[in-house]
Amino acid sequence: xxxxxxxxxxxxxxxxxxxxxxxxxxxxxxxxxxxxxxxxxxxxxxxxxxxxxxxxxxxxxxxxxxxxxxxxxxxxxxxxxxxxxxxxxxxxxxxxxxxxxxxxxxxxxxxxxxxxxxxxxxxxxxxxxxxxxxxxxxxxxxxxxxxxxxxxxxxxxxxxxxxxxxxxxxxxxxxxxxxxxxxxxxxxxxxxxxxxxxxxxxxxxxxxxxxxxxxxxxxxxxxxxxxxxxxxxxxxxxxxxxxxxxxxxxxxxxxxxxxxxxxxxxxxxxxxxxxxxxxxxxxxxxxxxxxxxxxxxxxxxxxxxxxxxxxxxxxxxxxxxxxxxxxxxxxxxxxxxxxxxxxxxxxxxxxxxxxxxxxxxxxxxxxxxxxxxxxxxxxxxx
Amino acid sequence: xxxxxxxxxxxxxxxxxxxxxxxxxxxxxxxxxxxxxxxxxxxxxxxxx
Numbered sequence: 518x519x520x521x522x523x524x525x526x527x528x529x530x531x532x533x534x535x536x537x538x539x540x541x542x543x544x545x546x547x548x549x550x551x552x553x554x555x556x557x558x559x560x561x562x563x564x565x566x567x568x569x570x571x572x573x574x575x576x577x578x579x580x581x582x583x584x585x586x587x588x589x590x591x592x593x594x595x596x597x598x599x600x601x602x603x604x605x606x607x608x609x610x611x612x613x614x615x616x617x618x619x620x621x622x623x624x625x626x627x628x629x630x631x632x633x634x635x636x637x638x639x640x641x642x643x644x645x646x647x648x649x650x651x652x653x654x655x656x657x658x659x660x661x662x663x664x665x666x667x668x669x670x671x672x673x674x675x676x677x678x679x680x681x682x683x684x685x686x687x688x689x690x691x692x693x694x695x696x697x698x699x700x701x702x703x704x705x706x707x708x709x710x711x712x713x714x715x716x717x718x719x720x721x722x723x724x725x726x727x728x729x730x731x732x733x734x735x736x737x738x739x740x741x742x743x744x745x746x747x748x749x750x751x752x753x754x755x756x757x758x759x760x761x762x763x764x765x766x767x768x769x770x771x772x773x774x775x776x777x778x779x780x781x782x783x784x785x786x787x788x789x790x791x792x793x794x795x796x797x798x799x800x801x802x803x804x805x806x807x808x809x810x811x812x813x814x815x816x817x818x819x820x821x822x823x824x825x826x827x828x829x830x831x832x833x834x835x836x837x838x839x840x841x842x843x844x845x846x847x848x849x850x851x852x853x854x855x856x857x858x859x860x861x862x863x864x865x866x867x868x869x870x871x872x873x874x875x876x877x878x879x880x881x882x883x884x885x886x887x888x889x890x891x892x893x894x895x896x897x898x899x
Numbered sequence: 900x901x902x903x904x905x906x907x908x909x910x911x912x913x914x915x916x917x918x919x920x921x922x923x924x925x926x927x928x929x930x931x932x933x934x935x936x937x938x939x940x941x942x943x944x945x946x947x948x
Contacts, residue, residue, distance in 0.1 A: 625925035632918040639910040646906045726935040742920045888916035
């Protein structure tokens, strides 16, 4: 009888014993989980993602719970929506339903800012290769530079699932840090004269028919040029088409609310579940965070550099600061441009122009990833 | 193919392809705006009765 009680008590203490004897990396990850939860709850840094990611990280680093073993709760979530890329795509439907592409449609040429803002992806690819990452891992890391969480998750889950945890956390962390990362680069790259340039007000010129046809046109053109990225482009444009059609208000609302919320919870938990200490705490993780930071800096450099080029080409009609908004972090990057514009000229409202570049960045990030995947397919790498 | 050839190829074709795709999209949107212009009545603010 006493032996049975002792054996039973051993079962109750096995978790603590395991953590004390084999769980060094798990203890570190529990501290990281606490940091993520603190950032989300106390600092308001991407709480919708960091809270479930932090909690998933907490769960998976408590030993002997088998949550990520076959049949475990977190493994089931991971297999259901991350391993097969379903969750990021469902989030894209919601993003499309939430986004007003109006400012972009008023001045379609501003889409090119969305291309310039992706140059960091490709430069970071070279850096990742130089650090010795295999080709497909380098591609997945570089896509952090898209500044677009779902795209980074989509590419990583397909081609570097072993790096999904650090890539996802890096992508969302840096998206949240855009207001801190971008302003010094914007200031360093522009002159006082350029920063105070006032841009002409945008006149309303887009018909409802054009707004309705826009998502179809983007889907068809993107799908024909870069078919490997059609799931990304197609889902964001599906959401936007539903929004603009106005005839499926229930589906639009469900996409941007219930579906996006449920999927965000599941996606966050499943990503957190990939952050088990022994797998996560490696030098590669630090390298990924460093490369992600460089990628977003390079995006900003390329975007503002392109803005300067357009400013010169138009005889000073374009404020180069809006180039910084050509990334996918919506609407943070547009707000950063507005704030910086007002800082140097109290009457300079760049928000609508920046919003156009920012929505261009959303399309640009997806197109860049799509082009990359299609080129990889053409090269026989995937 | 060595990794530098791979990286350079992906960079050149990737950047070029992204710019090209978005440029084509912008041209088609411009075309759509010409084919389906905003009607004056729709553009004007609604007057109160």
